[in-house]
Amino acid sequence: MTPVFEQLVQALKALPGLGYRSAEKIALHILVEKPQKTASLVDLLTSASEKLGACSTCGNLTEEKQCKICLSNERNDESLCVVEGVTDLHAMEQAGVFRGKYHVLHGKLSPIRGIGPEQLNLQTLRSRIDEGSVEEVILALGNDMEGEATCYYIMQEILEGRSLRVSRIGFGLPSGGGLTYADETTLRSAMEGRQTMR
Secondary structure: OOHHHHHHHHHHHOOOOOOHHHHHHHHHHHHHHOHHHHHHHHHHHHHHHHHOEEOOOOOOEEOOOOOHHHHOOOOEEEEEEEEOOHHHHHHHHHHOOOOEEEEEOOOOOEHHHOEOHHHOOHHHHHHHHHHOOOOEEEEEOOOOHHHHHHHHHHHHHHHOOOOOEEEEOOOOOOOOOOOOOOOHHHHHHHHHOOEEOO
16 A cells, blocks of 8 residues: 555544554545545534534533533533543433533543643633532543542542532443443443442
């Protein structure tokens, strides 16, 4: 294959969940099997990268300053579910297991990968808690070492000394697993079986 094709495969391979063979198949599909759709795909990717951004309140993906969930009057403002990424928020929404509002961290603490508190959406979380409308915080982070460390940090640095109900989901989630690939039943069990941390 050509150097340009190899660069494309490597760029696709950098996406989550794609190995070399999958990236190669996608590249061939785009360039050989459906070349007439390439321009449209490029336009859509460009448009999405220009028009979509993080919600100023929760960090969800939105075309406006705030996402529809944050603006909704039908959601419970008193209950806040903290998730690692937008894909986790979407998994929770598809499962229909939570009717409060969310806060997206855009990652979790990982000193090995150079991710500290400054790289996460924690300052906005602190501001939302300071506003005083939140009464319950649900920590819905992956059941792994980095998820545990992030929960501990939030408990100690943001929630310490506040009269809030704090719980942690985990029941039904495999050790080391996250929310994104969990099915609806597992997510419902995880939410209903959450354990009070304080």
